[in-house]
Amino acid sequence: MALISAWLFAWLFVERLSRALAPATRDNAGLGLLIPIVFGVTILVVWEVVTRGANVPQVILPPPSMIWARITSSVPTLLADFQQTFLKAVLIGYALGCGLGFVVAILIDRSPFFKSGLLPLGNFVSALPIVGVAPIMVMWFGFDWQSKAAVVVIMTFFPMLVNTVAGLNAASSIERDLMRTYAASYWQTLLKLRLPAAAPFIFNALKINSTLALIGAIVAEFFGTPIVGMGFRISTEVGRMNVDMVWAEIAVAAVAGSLFYGVITLIERGVTFWHPSVRGA
């Protein structure tokens, strides 16, 4: 109840604020950022008050101030974990997984043979449960980040596949007809028409995958890892009742994931500037 009313309050405040700022914020990134920040700060304050006020045991939910203290005092650990999980497993797995999904989508698109041969298999890996896959990957690729990257590849593959396949069908028939009149080759049509038209879909997948990759890498670390990494830290510190450290890692994950997502959104805005959803109606 308290949480809901707090959220409502925060939202109302933000609504007012964004109304007031609406004309001004159009092109003002600084003011645009203000709104989510105000919203976030409100939530944090309420969180602090509730956990302290209601005396919630810290092993269940520590207050933000305590989490912050933990973050500042554990910078080297957090940094090492971040490097292990994000810079290695996530980024590499993400690149490979998205790349693979994309390539398979093109293969499927390219030949009817692969379309009926690979697409069903694609569906098949869509939900290969990370729980089952992670131990197998550890078995195959060892304890280090490689096995986590492999899990990330599997997790990010399917969203990319589905979105690219859908995107490649997004070009309108008259736009395709134009290419036919030029007797454009498959690759020319792909490059100059169908990929640009597919871009909004592809970016969808890139965005979804940016968060999925992080989840995948962290969860995969629950199934065997060297003693570094965000997932390792989370699972270990829960067992040690250091819930503040858990939340510190979660905070790092949230910030890293949001930045990752934000960067992709920025690239999306640049690349699909022409799409009505970006052009703004």
Added chain:
Amino acid sequence: QDNVTLQLKWVTQGQFAGYYVAQAKGFYDEEGLTVEIKPGGPDIAPEQVIAGGGADVITTWMAAGLAARERGVPLVNIAQPFKSSGLLLTCLKEAGVETTADFPGKTLGVWFFGNEYPFYAWMAKLGLSTEGGADGVEVLKQAFNVDPLIQKQAACISTMTYNEFGQVLKAGITPEELTVFNYRDEGVGMLEDGLYVMEDKLADPAFVEKMTKFVRASMKGWEYARANPEEAAQIVLDNDMTGAMTLEDQVYQVSEINKLTEGSTGALDEAAYRQTVDTLLSAVSPDNPAITKEPEGAFSHVVTDGL
């Protein structure tokens, strides 16, 4: 009828045979108790569950229980059905481990999630760094199976006498091929599977009464399991909802567990408690701060006195 919720530290298996037997054989009923046994799992911290009000009593290892106590969950040991510990470090001779002197430079698999305290205490005692390198040991967070040993990804892995060690043997590796370190023998043994409740509840005589009945029935269950290991294994199997276990494994497990519960009246042996606390306090480090100061009131005989 009184209701009791018991949160286990791990999944349904022979390790908890006493409780399942007590339930199946009606020992709880006889005491006027309705007991719900909640299986645990790799990410269930019973300490968290009881702090959140999800259980009346939990089983956990003493090191984890004391650690939780220091972090604001006032757990109190009310009974200790496991007299001795079953944690082993199992190594392949082939990998070059015969004695503790061979550890430097090796990769060792360790269970975390509150199970790592004995290991760190041991390494502290041996004066080995856990940061890897030629003078230290490389630590792996081991999943809860024996794959790393069988696939030779680690020189040593953690096992329990009653479970993983059996798996290693069953996989065809002979005892001659193995070097086995028992934590107890290395002087870093710690009390396992005890029963813990929240301190404030013990102020309520009705609760103490309820727990007394619970412990009494449970100990009866353990006794029965020792007398009828096969039947106990079958009872455990009946309670396994995953359908993944085999009777053979559980029979082995129950019979091994019986060795650990042998001789326990349920009451905590204060000498064993001291040894656990001392080991933990001897190995305090920033990496491994299970506890940093002498615990106060971490156990109580009020329940077992009433047995």
Added chain:
Amino acid sequence: MNKAFPIIIVLIGLLIVWYAAAIGMNAQWQNDVYRRAGTTDVPMTQFVQDTWNQEKPVLPTMHQVMGELWNTTVLVAPNKPRSLLFHAWVTFSATALGFLMGSVLGIALAVLIVHSEAMNRSLMPWIVASQTIPILALAPLIVVIGFNIFTGTLGIPTDPARLMSKAIISAYLSFFPVAVGMVKGLRSPEAIQLDLMHTYNASPSQTFWKLRWPASVPYLFTSLKVGVAASLVGAIVGELPTGAVAGLGARLLAGSYYSQTVQIWSALFAASILAAILVISVGLVEKLVARQMGARPA
């Protein structure tokens, strides 16, 4: 070209790779076995056969997995814990419930975001952040505390409560792809199509139902496909914290505690088959709806 033909070819190719890999990956263990038994001079055919039929192989073979699948579906009553169908059903019900909740939530959020700038600015960053929180870290919290609230405060019986806690994780994972896709989809109408609504002074709800919603359908279905797969992952992950309950996730985990590779793989296959069925079902609905909406055949 016959539709089944390519699948068969691809499958055969895959099988060849698979069996070849099985020889390689299981060889080390097999050699150890021979060494312990003191056997020497094993003929190649025998060696290959042995690597394909180990009890706990690194990589089990197709026939082992299929055999296990057969044993645990056809040969066991479907209401027994031994039966994979039983576990698949448990997982499926959480998936379906979670998918339903997740899709509704995802669509609702997308609608709010598209219609209110304040929502867009205040919600979107937090929705993203919510997805970067590793669910497994929260899963115990949800399963444990959620479960307690359901059974304790709300007085719901154990089984539905467990279902709900899993469904919540499932929904948590699936709402995001749906929300992201639908935000894009609901913003995809061309300016001129929106202008038309503007000239009619259509209310936001009219614009939504008559324009934004139908225009977003291609995005909706791609999102739903990803969403349903995510739901299944969520349901399985939700079965993790409590290792010994029913469901494919619990089965996988329990299998892994005893290194029952064949059992793990068969559960993995069961999960994948379930996923494929779910995704293909969404695809079928998509085709139906597209036809209903007069889509131009490709």
Added chain:
Amino acid sequence: MPATVVSAADLSLTFATNDGPVHALSNVNLSIGKGEFVSFIGPSGCGKTTFLRTIADLEQPTSGTLLINGMTPRQAREKRAYGYVFQAPALYPWRTIEKNVALPLEIMGYSAAEQAERIKRTMDLVNLSGFEKKYPWQLSGGMQQRASIARALAFDADLLLMDEPFGALDEIVRDHLNSELLKLWARTQKTICFVTHSIPEAVYLSTKIVVMSPRPGRVTDVIESTLPAERPLDIRETPEFLAIAARVRDGLRAGHSYEEHA
């Protein structure tokens, strides 16, 4: 003197684009009375569409004032003061033709019976009976354009904004629709703003012809027609008609010569 429906004073509109501002409208002054039929003619890109869109509250003027029935464009739009035929058909691809025509009727809450009746009437008017159940991509370009005209005529707005509605139609249909439009106009006393590229069409239909020229978009001439209200098709051969047409053509040409040296 009739009430003023549209009055623009010093209206300017500038688009900001990636390579500099485009002055689509510059100091437009114009007033359109109730019941007038005003044609807009001018070289491509001179701002005709932009002006109509501004009236329709689809673009916001950069400066100047614009009043519709004494209200702001926004208020007028909210009162559903006008029907708009866009330059492109803008049919919704997931609706059949008849459902596309029904769209504004649904939105404005007409009864089912009323809808059916109006759909039938306007589909007949634009000669599309028999194609009710087809989807837009199954129609030819001209048929799509006619469907969009039917859609705008299906409900009764007092002001009609039509952007090259007959551009994709052949002479015969065009003549037919021209006279139907005139009949409708005479019967209902609607005010009509009509963009066209055909000088004869402009002269034949209008009470007032607005000639525009580009870069920046301006009104260069406003010609009040002296033709009688009653206009048979062969009025197009009268000297009076030809005189007006010549004046329009001159205005147009002037705009072009400007463009050609820009």
Added chain:
Amino acid sequence: MPATVVSAADLSLTFATNDGPVHALSNVNLSIGKGEFVSFIGPSGCGKTTFLRTIADLEQPTSGTLLINGMTPRQAREKRAYGYVFQAPALYPWRTIEKNVALPLEIMGYSAAEQAERIKRTMDLVNLSGFEKKYPWQLSGGMQQRASIARALAFDADLLLMDEPFGALDEIVRDHLNSELLKLWARTQKTICFVTHSIPEAVYLSTKIVVMSPRPGRVTDVIESTLPAERPLDIRETPEFLAIAARVRDGLRAGHSYEEHA
């Protein structure tokens, strides 16, 4: 006698739709010689676009034969035998206008310098200089249409298929482009198939006028123009011109009367 570029014999094309078949083309027989300028005129929906699309290998005939330069439409397309101006502009929204015009040049592998030169020339031709860097949605309807004409003219196909290319243009630009097109045609001896709704335009431009009528789409009249090759704009007032125009109009009207009683 010049070589035959397009020859259709008993060509029929039927679309299957949700509510029954649509006979878009029915037994069309037509032959177009090299260097001819053929206009297609007919009521909206009579199959003009469909016929052009069939020539371009974008639709497959249901029956009959169609040969382009003695080849199947497919082979001809693969040889890049024609340039096509669609009825709708079909510009790619992610490309600027100049990049849209460059599209076929890129595909056909022209050098960068050649591309720049051709873009400049055709953009000038359609009067779009100064708009090179704009995106399609920043242009008016007529400007988009002109951009699509520039795109089709940028490369040198011997056969031009133009579907109402000047529909959205005003008279002045239209006259300008008409004469430019005639010049181009005279200079290069291209074969041009040209769909239009304007009778004067058809008569002014063509060596042959094909009149079509709908449901089912048929060719009802083929008029060989007797006008001289050299055609100043004022040829449109000559009796000969008016006579041909009258015959076209009659053909058109006949098609319509048919439609009106269908």
